[in-house]
Amino acid sequence: MKRYFxxxxxxxxxxxxxxxxxxxxxxxxxxxxxxxxxxxxTASPAAEVPDASSEPAAEPTAEPTPSPAVQKQGFMIHFExxxxxxxxxxxxxxxxxxxxxxxxxxxxxxxxxxxxxVTEALAxxxxxxxxxxxxxxxxxxxxxxxxxxxxxxxxxxREFGGEMECxxxxxxxVIRADDEVLVFELFDYYFLGGAHGSYDVQxxxxxxKTGDQLSLETLSGDSQALKDRLLSEMLRLAAEDQDSYYxxxxxxxxxxxxxxxxxxxxxxxxxxxxxxAFSVSSDLYELGSYAAGITTFRIPYESLSEIxxxxxxxxxxTDETGTVRIAQLSDVPDxxxxxxxxxxxxxxxxxxxxxxxxCVKDFRxxxxxxxxxxxxxxxxxxCGSLRDAAVQLALLLPEEMPDTxxxxxxxxxxxxxxxxxSAAEGTAVLTENEVAVFG
Numbered sequence: 153m154k155r156y157f158x159x160x161x162x163x164x165x166x167x168x169x170x171x172x173x174x175x176x177x178x179x180x181x182x183x184x185x186x187x188x189x190x191x192x193x194t195a196s197p198a199a200e201v202p203d204a205s206s207e208p209a210a211e212p213t214a215e216p217t218p219s220p221a222v223q224k225q226g227f228m229i230h231f232e233x234x235x236x237x238x239x240x241x242x243x244x245x246x247x248x249x250x251x252x253x254x255x256x257x258x259x260x261x262x263x264x265x266x267x268x269x270v271t272e273a274l275a276x277x278x279x280x281x282x283x284x285x286x287x288x289x290x291x292x293x294x295x296x297x298x299x300x301x302x303x304x305x306x307x308x309x310r311e312f313g314g315e316m317e318c319x320x321x322x323x324x325x326v327i328r329a330d331d332e333v334l335v336f337e338l339f340d341y342y343f344l345g346g347a348h349g350s351y352d353v354q355x356x357x358x359x360x361k362t363g364d365q366l367s368l369e370t371l372s373g374d375s376q377a378l379k380d381r382l383l384s385e386m387l388r389l390a391a392e393d394q395d396s397y398y399x400x401x402x403x404x405x406x407x408x409x410x411x412x413x414x415x416x417x418x419x420x421x422x423x424x425x426x427x428x429a430f431s432v433s434s435d436l437y438e439l440g441s442y443a444a445g446i447t448t449f450r451i452p453y454e455s456l457s458e459i460x461x462x463x464x465x466x467x468x469x470t471d472e473t474g475t476v477r478i479a480q481l482s483d484v485p486d487x488x489x490x491x492x493x494x495x496x497x498x499x500x501x502x503x504x505x506x507x508x509x510x511c512v513k514d515f516r517x518x519x520x521x522x523x524x525x526x527x528x529x530x531x532x533x534x535c536g537s538l539r540d541a542a543v544q545l546a547l548l549l550p551e552e553m554p555d556t557x558x559x560x561x562x563x564x565x566x567x568x569x570x571x572x573x574s575a576a577e578g579t580a581v582l583t584e585n586e587v588a589v590f591g
Contacts, residue, residue: 226513226536227267227329227360228259228493233530238299240306240316249302251295252321253278254531258334259493269363270334274324277338277356281322295320298342305345319343325531326516327355328427332464333366334358335425350436353446354421367420373460379418381459382432385451386414401444404437413439414449425465427514430456473562474510474539478571478582481505484542494544495533497556501548504580508538512560517545520557526570526585528557549573549580558582 232255240246256274260267279285284294302318309316320342327335335357343349357366369375390398390410405413417423417432424431429450434440439447453466484505491505495517508515517533520526535543538560547556549571559568569582 226260226538227334227534228536229326229329229534230257230259230495231255231324231531231533232257236295238302241303246306247317248306249299250317250319250321251298252319253281254322254324256324256336263361263363266359266361266363270358273356273358273363273365274336278322281340301344309345315343315345317343318345319349323530326514326534327424328467329514329534329536330360330467332360332467333425334360337424348442350442352436353433355424355431355433356421357423357425366425368418368423371465372462378456378459378462379415381456382418382423382430382451383411383415385455386417386432386449387411389449389451390414398447401440401447403440403444405439417449426450427467429453430465469563470511470513470561471563472511473564474508474512474560476512476515476538476558476560476567476569476582477507477509478545478558478580479505479507480579490541491544492538492541493533493535494546496546497532498546498548501546502580503544503546505542506545506558507542508540508560510562511537511539512562513537514559514561514566515543516559517543518557518559520555520570522553526554526557528559532556547571547580554583557585 233252234255235250235252237247237251238249240248255278256271258267258270258274281293282295284297298318298320305314305318306316308314321340323339323341325337325339327337329335335355338354338356340352340354341349342351358364359366364370368379372378387410390402393399402410417434417438422433422435424433429452431448431450433446433448436442436446453462456462457466481503484507489505489507497517506517513536515535515538516528516531518528519530519532521529533543550573554570554572556571557568558571559566561567568585570585571580572583573579574581
């Protein structure tokens with residue numbers, strides 16, 4: 153389903169005054185950016201690592217820095233969130249457009265050329281997002297098209313009432329990054345006024361050894377056999393309809409049309425090599441209504457293992473254990489732990505070490521928001537594997553609600569913590585999230 157179709161519908165909702173749909177998917181939150189003084193556009197500045205000499209210290213100890221000789225364990229992936237804002241043309245005080253995207257940098261000591269190629273490919277996708285060069289005629293993609301739509305919406309909202317601000321955001325996150333494959337999810341959200349926004353999800357997969365982007369044609373030694381097996385598995389899942397998942401999401405598709413509709417999902421951007429299953433997903437409105445959302449088929453890897461070449465992509469479960477702790481620099485003697493990377497979240501923050509004792513996989517730092525518990529919001533940093541090493545973190549601790557979380561996986565399962573301030577200890581601590589939620 154072309155994105156512009158449902159964006160057009162969203163615009164129509166403002167004029168027709170249709171009621172909001174109950175139980176619609178929660179749209180992603182956008183990190184606020186301080187308003188500019190009477191300017192039309194602003195952009196968030198790139199974060200910089202604070203100089204060690206600018207940090208107060210109880211003792212005159214030098215700040216440890218990452219050692220270039222360290223063999224980084226797994227891909228290191230940095231995310232920089234960019235925001236461009238536009239204000240109304242009359243007073244310059246009403247924000248009419250927020251346009252946001254992620255820049256991603258992938259690093260690896262083991263395969264630096266592959267990491268550089270993946271970084272370049274993701275940068276090209278972000279350039280397409282910003283310019284709208286792959287959107288197609290009539291599609292509301294790209295900054296210029298969104299700005300034109302936002303200016304039109306501003307005029308309508310002034311005359312008839314309604315939400316003034318439009319938005320387009322792209323958040324990139326890591327699904328999987330190991331010795332064989334890197335998988336990223338690109339989540340796009342649009343709001344053009346009306347009852348609700350719209351969203352689109354696509355995935356891109358890369359060969360971790362070469363950095364080449366994978367397709368269904370290059371994934372196995374027999375692409376037709378793979379597609380046939382995927383189709384049969386999707387039909388099986390729909391027929392079994394466990395917990396009524398599919399009957400709740402296929403309300404626009406008749407059972408006799410399942411085979412044709414499912415076959416259409418076997419295209420670039422719709423499939424993913426996940427951590428525990430091969431996934432195939434629809435677009436919004438493609439199989440069901442907006443309230444039904446996107447339909448995802450989770451196909452067990454074992455059902456694909458006999459297809460030539462597919463055994464390479466089956467993830468290996470770790471049998472190693474580890475823990476992560478947070479420590480102040482002054483509490484960790486210089487040289488006692490290898491620092492393999494550095495992450496900055498907000499300017500003017502205190503510097504800590506996130507230390508992995510033992511081996512942890514899928515180590516993540518993410519922004520978080522609180523509902524009935526803390527939920528991950530946006531990817532900030534990812535490391536495929538950390539073994540008896542540390543990541544240096546510059547973080548501005550919030551005075552009230554925590555807004556940063558750390559997660560990882562080991563042989564005992566998945567673990568998730570929020571970084572909070574302990575008045576009793578006078579420093580940052582890791583507090584376990586009662587119910588871990590992983591996206």
